[in-house]
Amino acid sequence: MKHSDSIIINNLNKTFYANNAKVSALQNINISIREGEFFCIVGPSGCGKTTLLRILAGLETATNGEVRIMSNDPNRPTNSMVFQEQSVFPWLTVLENVAYGLKLRKIPPKIRNEIASNFIHMIGLTKFKHAYPHQLSGGMKQRVSVARAFANDPEILLMDEPFGALDEQNRMILQQELLKIWETNNKTTIFITHSIDEALCLGDRVMIMTAHPGRVKSVVSIDLSRPRQLSDIRMLPHYNELFQAIWNSLREEVRVSQGKIT
Amino acid sequence: MNENTKSKIFRILSILSPLSILLLWELLARLSVVDPRLVSCPSAILKTFVPLMMSGQLFYDSWVSIQRVFWGFIAGSLPGILLGMSMGLSPIVRSAVEPMIAATYPIPKLAIMPLILLLFGLGETSKIFTVAIGVFYLVVINTMAGVMGIDKIYLDVAKNFGASRKDFYLTVAFPGALPMIFAGLKLGMGMALILIVAAEMSAAKAGIGYMIWRSYDMFDIEQMFVALITLSILGYIFSIILDVVERWVLPWKQYS
Ligand SMILES: Nc1ncnc2c1ncn2[C@@H]1O[C@H](COP(=O)(O)OP(=O)(O)OP(=O)(O)O)[C@@H](O)[C@H]1O
């Protein structure tokens, strides 16, 4: 079971048609993600990372090609997404937001509040359980949306720069927390990030995407042992080799996306 | 100055300024700068007010109008909210219904009152319907705008969490549009008062509008003013009720 594929993406293309203009966002993406894998995606801004995740989440349709998500348990939701932008419902309290998915799945209030409370504790917002989002900072709201996806207990987690809006301390705490959870449940996770360090700390593999239109440039395996202690991992010589390898690959693309090379 | 004293000063000011106008009115009438037979004066109005209140006549007429406004308000706003939400969520419903609403909205509601009288007769239904139709337009338009103004990301979240059609309505469209729905209800309340008075003036045997018309017939200026004041009090109470309900159901809205 361990090495069966969980997500298969075959010749995926996505073209947007907006105002009579064609924008090719994704070109010929081919990748298989194993069950239980922590798969990171890095790439220059605008290269189509969010688009890829939205297609996997069923929020966008592929122009051609296919994505297949293997589902093992019909009683669990296939995927839950943590959105890049602010997506916490302003009209629900923190608790209600985190319990949202469970409520739609008709889990009884007592149970869903208990589950939600656990995750709220995990993200350090127990004091704000009954607060409304307008009383929270941007980073706190982002943590709520992480908890909301976790609480839903999906087969696949889709995370779009979930820690991007957080300060460094909170980011490190949540990265470690995320690792801890992932190491116990081994949920297939796709994780978009701008930070090479974050990809190295968390991921099993990192996919580097080319600048617009997004293609797969390379996939790097992160053969750092688990369980990982984030503070130690950065000291390893191998960490630095991997960092260099990814950065060299990515640097070119970032410069292309800024128009410095064509 | 802290927030508390500031709001206290605002409150005092808002009581003081109308009082001084009443005083000025009384003064001008006493000094015969204005003709008291035409514009009356606060003291004379008060003298008429008390017996009208004691006899129960004023309460009776008010109660009749309140009931008509209430039922008309319900009959107009509920369909308005439901249709407005469907229009906001579904492009199909929107393109089917919006042209009709846009075409009929500009017709002054008073203009169709004779038609309403022909259709529903002189009874309660015609008054309630008149109010309902005025409220309906304002609520449907605002509700639709409210739903369409909801950030698309929330619909994406709901979809990602497997929301059913009902969930979209109950967990996204309705709460998200609620601030705009209340804007519509408040506008509708103003419209309801206009319409009820007009309806009662033309064809009624009771109600505040009827009271105004009767005063005109009998050239009883004081009683007319009593009716007008009652109307303004009613309008004020209605808007307070709406404000209270709004704050109660919208705890997530930040008020300034
Ligand atoms: N709905 C849309 N209509 C038209 N074009 C779109 C749409 N969504 C995205 N695009 C375009 O597709 C490309 C990829 O966008 P996407 O949001 O996937 O980038 P990204 O890699 O997530 O960027 P970032 O790192 O800045 O979040 C961009 O050029 C963008 O302009």
Ligand SMILES: [Mg+2]
């Ligand atoms: Mg993005």
